[in-house]
Amino acid sequence: MxxxxxxxxxxxxxxxxxxxxxxxxxxxxxxxxxxxxxxxxxxxxxxxxxxxxxxxxxxxxxxxxxxxxxxxxSGIAWGQCRNETGGNLAIYGNAGEESEESENSNQLYFLANGQTTPDQWDCQGVYLPSDVKVAGLDKTGAVAIRIMDGTQLLVKKNPDTSELELNIPNAKVVKPSDQDWFIPNVSQAFVDSRIPNTLTSGDNG
Incomplete structure (x- = not known):
């Protein structure tokens, strides 16, 4: 027993x-x-x-x-992006298996206005076309802004100046020659013509 x-x-x-x-x-x-x-x-x-x-x-x-x-x-190994620009926002995410033939470590996606990338989806930064002005950022061409893990990036348009504003200080600018990020020379109008293809915090699946 x-x-x-x-x-x-x-x-x-x-x-x-x-x-x-x-x-x-x-x-x-x-x-x-x-x-x-x-x-x-x-x-x-x-x-x-x-x-x-x-x-x-x-x-x-x-x-x-x-x-x-x-x-x-704390263990948060991803960044989050929110778009309040009034148009599409081109953002960078891990290419993963979706782009095995890509020469770049990440890929461009398109986030619709008023949307936020979901938890666990690693938003690594945003693409800023050459014809877009950004407050506090002196740029002469298209650039990317890289964010670190654990960061919530908000990009919004100032209604008075039409400039984009970022909620992070000392934004890290990535230029085409700096690293293997795809930074094309296209206009904001072209970005706005793309179909949003990023899951958002309000989407299922």
Whole structure:
């Protein structure tokens, strides 16, 4: 009888181990995340360049980067984009299996006005045509804005100036020659003519 109870207890323990997530399960490998590596490196460089007393504007950059670093450490390995521009917004997402023949690590998608990319769908940045003006951004041609994991990017149009406004400070600009992002030279009118093909937070599936 005693052996039966022991066997039953062992069986219950085994089932619990199979069903419940172990408390010692590995945490997300954020230390290998490219964004995490970049943020950590930039923080170190800013602190090193300050040499002693850190100016207020540099300290603000460090604080913002520390905040981004904490967001990545929390396990959020994706970015989110919202479009309030009044037209289509071209955004970058992981090409994955959808574009095995593509030479670029990510692909352009089109997000309709008033829409937000869903949770877990990694919006990596936005494309800004050459004929679009962006507040606080001096650009002479088409560029892309890259966002880090854990970032909610809002792009909206200022009704008074018609300029686009980004809710992130110190936007990281990606130029055609910088890395393997597809940055074509097309107009906003062309972007607006595309059929939106991004699942949004209000879509099913």
């Amino acid at each position: 005693r052996l039966l109870k022991v066997a039953f207890a062992i069986a219950v323990l085994f089932v619990n181990l199979l069903i419940a997530q172990p408390s010692w399960a590995d945490k997300p490998k954020f230390s290998k995340n490219p964004d995490y590596i970049e943020v950590t490196k930039t923080i170190k460089e800013l602190k090193k360049s300050a040499e002693g007393t850190i100016p207020a504007n540099v300290q603000r950059q460090i604080d913002e980067l520390e905040f981004q670093k904490a967001a990545i450490e």
